[in-house]
Amino acid sequence: MPCERPLREAPLFASALRALNLPFQTWAAQQLPLIARSGDGEEDPSLQLAEVMDRSLHSLLSRVTLGLSPMALAEAYFDWLIHLSLSPGKQLQLWHKGVRKSVRLAAHMARCAAQGGHGEEPCIPPLPQDKRFSSPEWQQWPFNLIHQTFLLQQQWWHNAATGVRGVTAHHERVLEFTFRQVLDVFAPSNFVLTNPAILRKTQAEAGQNLVRGFWNFVEDWERAANGRPPVGVEAFKVGNDLAVTPGKVVYRNRLVELIQYTPTTETVHPEPVLIVPAWIMKYYILDLTSRNSLVRHLLEQGFTVFMVSWKNPGKDDRDLGMEAYHELGPMAALDAIGRILPGARVHGVGYCLGGTLLAMSAAAMARDRDERFASLSFLAAQVDFTEAGELTLFIGESQVAFLEDMMWEQGYLDASQMSGAFQLLRSNDLIWSRITRDYLMGERQPVCDLIAWNADIMRLPYRMHSEYLRRLFLSNDLAEGRYEIGNRPVALSDVRVPV
Incomplete structure (x- = not known):
């Protein structure tokens, strides 16, 4: 390979390979199929190799950053730092606030000392959602x-x-979120000597809680390293403890299985229900147990229920796009239902990302005058991404390009890479409280059906997830009438069935 020596000696690239203990020759052999796929045969091979080099470096970095783009964080940080350095008024304001807070803390300390450390009102209450310091201790x-x-x-x-003038709103949210994550690492609730509950338990058990916590950590690390589910999940079996409503697979293709559930009532509604769940999770979130099952509830109301169960994609499914999900998902399911119940109109139910896809399919059907839907219901589904919530913290051109490079090499987005962002959004509840409980208190949270379902992970194909992030999150094409299915635009305003 003519450019092996300069590529091998590129400092950042070489550092990434060393960090992952990956020899250059091994890396080069892995990239040959990617190089072949990156061009159409007419492009300069050196340009193809340059693209593969960049994308591969980004993919290597993603293994360390849990899929978060360091470039996006650096961009937000320097936007803030440069504007702050040129804002002496803001600097003076922050200095003044720091002095005032120090005075408040000193006065609070003096009052506590005068009262023996008891009964003094706090000088600053925690935020309403912050439960870390709610204990009387x-x-x-x-x-x-x-x-x-x-x-x-x-x-x-x-x-x-x-409040730094000139910093973009997106960069401000990213930076505030990042600062909060760093501070949460050093919260006093996370350390033995500064958490009264952990300190009391450690004294009462002579440190045995820390010994148990150490072995809990070792067990969790071994399970994560070997790709095994969390402790206790093995007790839940699909078909026995989860997804217990009787059903049968009546249709399958390369992407879905269609499950039919028969109603338990004497009178049966002529119009069945088709449920389209998200493909970032297993279908039985809507059929967990007999106590919390939407499927069972609908059967008890006399409806025939059909449920789409998505295949867990692999490397070979990298080129499946949103249109393939539309055709092989809701449309294929409607065709199968039509063969089983000829002429019946269908009540569509979409959950989460499945609801977004159902809305796209309904808009395409309305455009084509396909009237098979009788009504549409959406559960936690989004079609307008103007205000997409906290997930927009992780969605920008830099972050999307970083994710695309990661998926481009492996063919899909792995669930562990996807879960990092969701956990960071609720780090106090999903990360630090668990570390405190499992590793410092030496306790294990009982595993419930929802935790077992959450551990049954899915992957997202490269092309589909790239189109979803770019065309929906970044461009909002669906809500603004630019999204195309079958090379023709669809409009949500065309949908006329009850929603």
Whole structure:
């Protein structure tokens, strides 16, 4: 390979290979099929290799960053830093706020000392959603002072990250989120000596809780390294403990299986229900157990229910796009239902990402005067991505390009790479509280049906997820009437069935 030596010696690329203990020759052999796929045969091979080099480096970095783009974070940070450095008024304001908070903390400390460390009202309450310091033990000396210091620092950094003139709104949200994540690492609730509940338990058990926590950590690490599910999930079996409603597969293709459930009533509605769940999760979220099953509820109301169960894609499915999901998912399911119940109109139900796809299919059917839907219901589904919530923190051109490079090499987005973003959005509940409970308290949370379902992970094909992020999240094509199915645009306003 003529450019092996300069590529091998590129500092950042070489560092990434060393960090992953990946010899250059092994990496080069892995890239040959990707190089062949990256061009049409007419492009300069050196340009193809340059693209493969860039994409491969980004893919290597993603293994360390859990799929988050370091370029996007750096862009937000330097936008804030440069504008702040040229804003002496904001700097003076932050200095003034820091002095005032120090004075408040000193006065609070003095009052606590005068009252023996008890009964003094906090100088700053935690945010309503922050339950880390809700225990009465946090109001006792010296833990009241410790957590008050942390909350004042947290408030100061929030003030520092926001309100800097010239910083884009997206960069401000990213930076404020990043600062909050860093501060949460050092929260006093995460350490033995500064968490009163952990300290009390450690003293009462002579440190046995920490010994159990260490072995809990070892077990979790071994399971994660070997791709095994979390502790306790093995007790839940699909068909026995989960997805227990009797049904049968009546149709399958390369992407879906269609499950039919028979109603349990004497009178049966002539119009069946088709449920389209998201493909980022297993279908039985809507049929967990007999106590919490939408499928069972509909059967008890006399409806025949059909459920789409999505295949877990692999490398060979990398080129399946959103249109393939439309054709092989809802449209194929409607065709199969039509063969089983000829002439019956269908009540469509879409959940999460499945609801977005169902809306796209309904708009295409309305455009083509296909009247097989009797009604549409959407559960936690989004069709207008103007305000897409906290997930927009992770969606920008840099982040999407980074994810595309990661998926381009492996052919799909792995669930572990996808879950990192969701966990960071609720890091106190999903990361730090679990670390505190499992590794410092030495306790295990009982596994429930929802946790077992959440551990049954899915993957997302490269092309589909790229189109979803670019055309829906970034461009909002569906809501604005630019999205095309069958090379023709669809419009949600064309849908006339009851919603």
